[in-house]
Amino acid sequence: MITEVTIKDVTEITAIYNHYIRESVATFDTEEWSVEKMSERIQALSSAYPYIVFRMPEGKIGGFCYAHPWKEKDAYSRTLETTVYVSPEYTGRGIGQKLMEKLIDICRKRGFTTLIACITEGNENSFSLHRKLGFEQVSHFKKVGTKFNRSLDVIDYELIL
Template identity: 55%
Template sequence: MIREVKLQDAKAITEIYNEYVMHTVATFETEPLQEDVMRSRIAEISAHFPYFVYEINTEVVGYCYAHTWKEKDAYKYTLETTVYLSPAHIGKGIGKLLMQKLVGECRRQGYHALIACITAGNEASNSLHRGLGFKQVSHFEKVGLKFGHWLDVIDYELVLN
């Protein structure tokens, strides 16, 4: 079931996200987050933008949201997207369902474009976004350093209207 996020989801979201922080290069954050920090982030983002979770038997197993891409006013119709799944639920179509819901809601709210910033080599995320109609629009080389390795970032764009 997909539903809007609640602040009570902060614990589950923190646990999912910290798996990526500690063990992958999917996020460039390098230190695990505390639940209160995640709760603040959820409150701030969900107050202004779409934010959804995927539940199985009341357990949050994935989430996605849209947020400000750039701060300047001319960018206000373009959002950046984020999606994370519990490692045990990858490859089951949940990410696609979450992102379809997010894209639909962003379109309904009148946004014009969505940007997905993906670490190069993350083929699951690349495939997900291409399957949703996102097109690669950039490739930045060696812009992040994590686990002692320089990492590239690829941007994908989906024009909504």
């Protein structure tokens, strides 16, 4: 079941995100987040932009997804960047796709015109998901991030709503 995020979700969302900080290059954050920092971020984003979670039948968070400003200048106000993370214990079940489909629908209904996904090289599951949802590759930045002593590329995908 997909619902809007609530403050009760912050601990599980923090744990999921910290897994990706420790174990992957899906995020360029290198230091784990505190529950307090995540709570502030969720409150700031969800007050103005879509922020949703996938609840498993037993009530646990299977994943989360949100949109946030792509750039800060007013001319970009109809364009958002998307973020989606699935709990490592629930990957491969289509949760990311369901979350992204719902997020796209919400963004369309709210009058946003463009979604951008910034994906680190090697994240083939994310590339595949975004292509399946109609996103098209629009850029490839080389060696723009460093994590785990590796220089990493970032590939941007775009969906015109």
